[in-house]
Amino acid sequence: xxxxxxxxxxxxxxxxxxxxxxxxxxxxxxxxxxxxxxxxxxxxxxxxxxxxxxxxxxxxxxxxxxxxxxxxxxxxxxxxxxxxxxxxxxxxxxxxxxxxxxxxxxxxxxxxxxxxxxxxxxxxxxxxxxxxxxxxxxxxxxxxxxxxxxxxxxxxxxxxxxxxxxxxxxxxxxxxxxxxxxxxxxxxxxxxxxxxxxxxxxxxxxxxxxxxxxxxxxxxxxxxxxxxxxxxxxxxxxxxxxxxxxxxxxxxxxxxxxxxxxxxxx
Amino acid sequence: xxxxxxxxxxxxxxxxxxxxxxxxxxxxxxxxxxxxxxxxxxxxxxxxxxxxxxxxxxxxxxxxxxxxxxxxxxxxxxxxxxxxxxxxxxxxxxxxxxxxxxxxxxxxxxxxxxxxxxxxxxxxxxxxxxxxxxxxxxxxxxxxxxxxxxxxxxxxxxxxxxxxxxxxxxxxxxxxxxxxxxxxxxxxxxxxxxxxxxxxxxxxxxxxxxxxxxxxxxxxxxxxxxxxxxxxxxxxxxxxxxxxxxxxxxxxxxxxxxxxxxxxxxxxxxxxxxxxxxxxxxxxxxxxxxxxxxxxxxxxxxxxxxxxxxxxxxxxxxxxxxxxxxxxxxxxxxxxxxxxxxxxxxxxxxxxxxxxxxxxxxxxxxxxxxxxxxxxxxxxxxxxxxxxxxxxxxxxxxxxxxxxxxxxxxxxxx
Numbered sequence: 120x121x122x123x124x125x126x127x128x129x130x131x132x133x134x135x136x137x138x139x140x141x142x143x144x145x146x147x148x149x150x151x152x153x154x155x156x157x158x159x160x161x162x163x164x165x166x167x168x169x170x171x172x173x174x175x176x177x178x179x180x181x182x183x184x185x186x187x188x189x190x191x192x193x194x195x196x197x198x199x200x201x202x203x204x205x206x207x208x209x210x211x212x213x214x215x216x217x218x219x220x221x222x223x224x225x226x227x228x229x230x231x232x233x234x235x236x237x238x239x240x241x242x243x244x245x246x247x248x249x250x251x252x253x254x255x256x257x258x259x260x261x262x263x264x265x266x267x268x269x270x271x272x273x274x275x276x277x278x279x280x281x282x283x284x285x286x287x288x289x290x291x292x293x294x295x296x297x298x299x300x301x302x303x304x305x306x307x308x309x310x311x312x313x314x315x316x317x318x319x320x321x322x323x324x325x326x327x328x329x330x331x332x333x334x335x336x337x338x339x340x341x342x343x344x345x346x347x348x349x350x351x352x353x354x355x356x357x358x359x360x361x362x363x364x365x366x367x368x369x370x371x372x373x374x375x376x377x378x379x380x381x382x383x384x385x
Numbered sequence: 386x387x388x389x390x391x392x393x394x395x396x397x398x399x400x401x402x403x404x405x406x407x408x409x410x411x412x413x414x415x416x417x418x419x420x421x422x423x424x425x426x427x428x429x430x431x432x433x434x435x436x437x438x439x440x441x442x443x444x445x446x447x448x449x450x451x452x453x454x455x456x457x458x459x460x461x462x463x464x465x466x467x468x469x470x471x472x473x474x475x476x477x478x479x480x481x482x483x484x485x486x487x488x489x490x491x492x493x494x495x496x497x498x499x500x501x502x503x504x505x506x507x508x509x510x511x512x513x514x515x516x517x518x519x520x521x522x523x524x525x526x527x528x529x530x531x532x533x534x535x536x537x538x539x540x541x542x543x544x545x546x547x548x549x550x551x552x553x554x555x556x557x558x559x560x561x562x563x564x565x566x567x568x569x570x571x572x573x574x575x576x577x578x579x580x581x582x583x584x585x586x587x588x589x590x591x592x593x594x595x596x597x598x599x600x601x602x603x604x605x606x607x608x609x610x611x612x613x614x615x616x617x618x619x620x621x622x623x624x625x626x627x628x629x630x631x632x633x634x635x636x637x638x639x640x641x642x643x644x645x646x647x648x649x650x651x652x653x654x655x656x657x658x659x660x661x662x663x664x665x666x667x668x669x670x671x672x673x674x675x676x677x678x679x680x681x682x683x684x685x686x687x688x689x690x691x692x693x694x695x696x697x698x699x700x701x702x703x704x705x706x707x708x709x710x711x712x713x714x715x716x717x718x719x720x721x722x723x724x725x726x727x728x729x730x731x732x733x734x735x736x737x738x739x740x741x742x743x744x745x746x747x748x749x750x751x752x753x754x755x756x757x758x759x760x761x762x763x764x765x766x767x768x769x770x771x772x773x774x775x776x777x778x779x780x781x782x783x784x785x786x787x788x789x790x791x792x793x794x795x796x797x798x799x
Contacts, residue, residue, distance in 0.1 A: 245430070246430075251457070252457055257397070257404070257457065257458060257459040258397075258459050258461065260397050260398070261396050261397035261398075261433050261459075264397065264398065264431070264433055265433070268431055269431060270398055270401075270430045270431050271397070271398055272398050272401060272402040273397065273398065273402050273404055273459070274402070275407075275457075275458070304407075306402075306403040306404070306406060306407045307402075307403075309403055310401060310402045310403050313401055314401070
């Protein structure tokens with residue numbers, strides 16, 4: 120059974136602005152955020168049937184809910200992120216402790232080499248893709264490639280609204296790819312086309328990408344994604360996926376949705 | 386003509402991701418150029434590739450902009466080391482691992498800063514003054530005990546010549562040598578350059594001098610009048626020659642012969658073979674060529690024009706010389722030093738009809754000085770190029786025809 124790391128949104132709010140989505144005057148409705156998060160958990164655990172590990176929320180770390188950025192986990196090894204912004208760098212120690220206490224071998228990169236975990240590193244079993252320029256440093260990828268013995272194709276993120284790779288790029292378990300082509304330049308699009316054939320690439324319309332259609336969790340043929348993305352839903356269902364729409368707009372105020380709120384543990 | 390450069394290193398899955406292509410395209414789109422060095426492609430899909438890229442730009446500012454643009458794509462400026470240097474332990478002897486120069490613009494890294502090496506010339510060493518953060522080339526024979534000489538290859542940067550903006554014969558930067566090449570367009574290009582350099586020289590601009598290194602065939606073959614006119618018209622500012630060119634030029638002034646042959650009749654005259662000896666003897670009696678000209682003994686020709694037009698004259702002797710004439714440097718190392726001292730400020734070099742002086746001058750010239758080598762024997766320009774003076778344009782033709790055509794192109798109407 121798949122397991123995901125999550126963190127309850129007890130202290131989730133907008134304390135600072137580090138991406139184009141965040142506006143301090145666009146406050147979070149805490150009870151609504153908690154309800155949305157709990158619905159997501161119910162869908163994941165009961166409808167999709169994955170195991171969920173809840174970590175302890177920490178006061179003063181509002182973005183700890185976005186566990187996708189904790190790091191990357193492969194087997195029993197966890198490489199913990201090096202956040203670009205000081206606001207989130209304080210999360211690193213909590214993620215590292217969680218992994219260590221559960222017996223993972225904890226790895227880190229040199230402090231100056233920013234890398235924001237599974238938010239910027241996604242892929243298929245053979246090939247991984249690394250998003251860079253907005254948050255992660257491209258020079259982290261050769262090191263990750265060496266550590267995990269995987270090919271990592273770096274992709275420049277050219278639109279600051281799609282500041283993590285998981286906001287515009289979602290590999291699906293059947294080998295398909297949900298993505299927003301305009302979030303990449305022509306080199307990136309050509310590199311993607313080189314690895315994922317035409318019939319496997321599902322281009323998401325921009326207005327739905329802006330509703331975080333790509334920020335989806337795919338387990339087997341089931342896809343948990345934000346509500347309000349009918350065209351993406353149709354694209355997925357035409358390919359035989361079962362979709363689970365969940366309202367997550369409180370988290371979108373911070374620039375994240377279903378994928379950002381989870382980290383695959385195995 | 387030269388460019389600034391920096392070496393960057395790129396690694397990872399840079400080929401299939403098109404990151405390498407993106408970096409190279411970025412360099413070109415921003416107006417820079419690059420050399421790809423040491424490209425290693427990963428043997429398997431998982432294995433990363435790497436590339437070392439020399440980025441060049443026309444200015445330090447553009448280079449900085451390009452580096453700023455490519456660094457986010459992973460291009461890391463390679464950490465360079467300072468150059469190493471050691472004191473010379475004996476006079477006239479370099480340290481064992483001395484760095485031997487090329488004639489290309491060269492910089493060394495001293496205390497983290499890149500410093501231009503002054504007086505670039507091939508086959509020398511580099512002497513460093515760390516206190517003043519300066520470096521200059523130094524010939525082996527002139528090294529003093531304790532001189533700090535650059536050793537090894539670290540912290541040394543040699544810049545290839547950028548293609549010049551001018552689209553003339555020098556723009557191709559290839560020393561093609563062929564007797565079948567049409568001469569006229571090449572000579573027209575040279576004339577245009579010389580014309581421009583004369584204007585610059587008159588305006589007092591640096592690097593505007595024209596150097597001519599020539600052999601006695603100029604006189605024998607009938608190029609004396611043309612060269613005299615070129616000097617008198619202000620087109621030549623430095624003349625390198627041997628005893629013979631000066632002797633036969635003044636023989637012509639005194640006797641109308643060159644090595645005993647009447648220059649107008651073309652026949653040997655009685656006792657003509659003595660004329661050059663009598664000429665040398667006469668000048669020796671007077672004391673100097675300058676005095677011979679100023680006193681009215683030598684009234685025309687190349688030497689007279691040099692004296693009258695204040696042309697810098699360096700005469701280097703050989704073991705076959707008669708006399709020699711006063712002013713001929715018979716210590717070849719002293720002659721080399723005198724020639725070297727006359728090189729700064731030269732913007733064009735014409736090496737005409739002398740294997741010895743052409744090669745010697747070619748060795749002393751930095752690659753940034755456009756050079757023309759004229760000889761009836763194709764082996765001379767070939768030899769010059771083989772010895773590293775790749776910037777030299779070779780012209781296979783006789784000296785008199787070359788000088789006459791060049792002078793005509795510049796307005797000479799004899």
